[in-house]
Amino acid sequence: MYYPKKDNYILASLASIGRNKKWELYVVTRIIHLLNDNDLEFACQKYVKHKKDSDEYSLTDLCFPSLGLYIEVNEKQHDDSIEEDKKRQQAIHAATSWTQLDVDIYEYRKGKKEYKSLEDINKIIDRVVSQIQKKKEYFIAKGEIITWDYGKKYDPNTYRERNNGVIDVQHNVVVKYMWQAMSLFGRESQKHPFSGSYNIPETNETVWCPKLYDHKKDGMIWKNSITESDKKITMKKEKNGVFVEVPPPLNRAIVFAHQKNLLGEIEYRFFGVFEPSKEESDRYKNVYSLVESSIDLAKYKRN
Numbered sequence: 001m002y003y004p005k006k007d008n009y010i011l012a013s014l015a016s017i018g019r020n021k022k023w024e025l026y027v028v029t030r031i032i033h034l035l036n037d038n039d040l041e042f043a044c045q046k047y048v049k050h051k052k053d054s055d056e057y058s059l060t061d062l063c064f065p066s067l068g069l070y071i072e073v074n075e076k077q078h079d080d081s082i083e084e085d086k087k088r089q090q091a092i093h094a095a096t097s098w099t100q101l102d103v104d105i106y107e108y109r110k111g112k113k114e115y116k117s118l119e120d121i122n123k124i125i126d127r128v129v130s131q132i133q134k135k136k137e138y139f140i141a142k143g144e145i146i147t148w149d150y151g152k153k154y155d156p157n158t159y160r161e162r163n164n165g166v167i168d169v170q171h172n173v174v175v176k177y178m179w180q181a182m183s184l185f186g187r188e189s190q191k192h193p194f195s196g197s198y199n200i201p202e203t204n205e206t207v208w209c210p211k212l213y214d215h216k217k218d219g220m221i222w223k224n225s226i227t228e229s230d231k232k233i234t235m236k237k238e239k240n241g242v243f244v245e246v247p248p249p250l251n252r253a254i255v256f257a258h259q260k261n262l263l264g265e266i267e268y269r270f271f272g273v274f275e276p277s278k279e280e281s282d283r284y285k286n287v288y289s290l291v292e293s294s295i296d297l298a299k300y301k302r303n
Contacts, residue, residue: 006150016045017061023115024073027103027125028062031071034129040136041066041148041172063098065172066146067135071128074104101128154267156180160297168294169230173270178209181256181268185300196258197250200300204251209268210235211258220244226257226271231290233274249276249286254295 014032017025028044042064063070103124106113136146145162152158154176159167167173167184175181179190182198185207196209212226212233223236233255237246252275256268273295274288281287 006148009150013042013044023075023105024061026118027073027105027121028071030122030125031062031129031132034125035132037136039147039149040064040132060098064132065170066148067132067139068098068170069101069132069135070098071101071103074102075106101131103128154180156183159184165297166294167270167297169270169272170293174267175256176265176267178256178268181209181270182207184297185254205273206250206253207256208250208253208274209256209258230271232277233288235286235288236284243284245283246286249281249288251275252291253288 014025014029017028019025032042042062044062045060060070061073103121104116105121106115108114139146143164147162149158154174156175159165159173163171175184178193178196179187182193183190185198185200185205187193187198187207196211198207199205200207210224210233211222212224214221214223216222219239221238223238224234226233235246237244252273254273255271257271258266259269260266272290273292275291277287277289
């Protein structure tokens with residue numbers, strides 16, 4: 001079936017590489033073409049936050065979220081910052097548990113860095129493609145479903161049926177609307193909720209769809225952020241430059257946070273289950289810590 005939005009997403013992702021990164025563009029497009037796999041979701045220039053300061057992040061050259069893999073195209077200048085690259089790789093792994101695959105496009109000849117031939121680079125790319133395919137085969141053998149049906153990407157039923165109904169932060173679980181996230185946990189209405197949360201009946205849990213960045217609402221500035229490699233959420237409220245009291249914290253929050261994709265469209269991504277930190281919270285801030293990175297939807301009433 002033809003999905004124009006999927007085509008637009010793929011083209012936008014490849015275009016994000018930029019014309020000035022000719023080696024990266026060559027490697028990434030060759031990998032995608034050799035894979036020739038419409039079920040394998042990918043993204044180029046994917047933001048991955050890795051420092052305590054939420055403004056710090058890394059860009060992966062090419063990643064496959066459903067496989068937990070990302071590709072780094074190491075050009076000549078990479079060798080000038082080996083320690084920084086090593087720290088960056090460790091930070092990305094700590095934040096996502098993804099594995100890095102490298103494509104080195106240069107080598108030393110008589111002590112001088114020189115670009116490899118396309119023939120040699122193609123051999124490296126062939127090995128990387130084989131590793132990607134084997135990783136997919138490994139997940140399928142475990143019973144996981146690896147598919148990229150863009151028409152069903154935002155359908156809640158996709159997540160009820162995939163991976164035995166277990167959703168995980170590593171699986172890039174996203175929905176288009178808040179009501180879709182809430183429907184996974186029993187909310188029957190398809191109307192836009194008045195607030196960004198839904199209290200799940202007969203539990204102490206709440207589906208929470210926050211904006212994890214500064215934004216204005218009702219004359220206040222909400223200063224929300226996610227830190228510690230997506231493992232801690234801080235929520236503050238400011239009025240006229242002064243922090244004011246925040247509402248009581250949620251007991252247990254299932255977080256689907258507001259964000260934009262490569263096409264600039266709003267979506268809500270699953271970040272895990274968070275609980276308030278009594279030690280770090282006070283009258284002027286609520287701090288939540290990640291307690292579970294996956295959740296079984298079978299425990300909740302299906303609407």
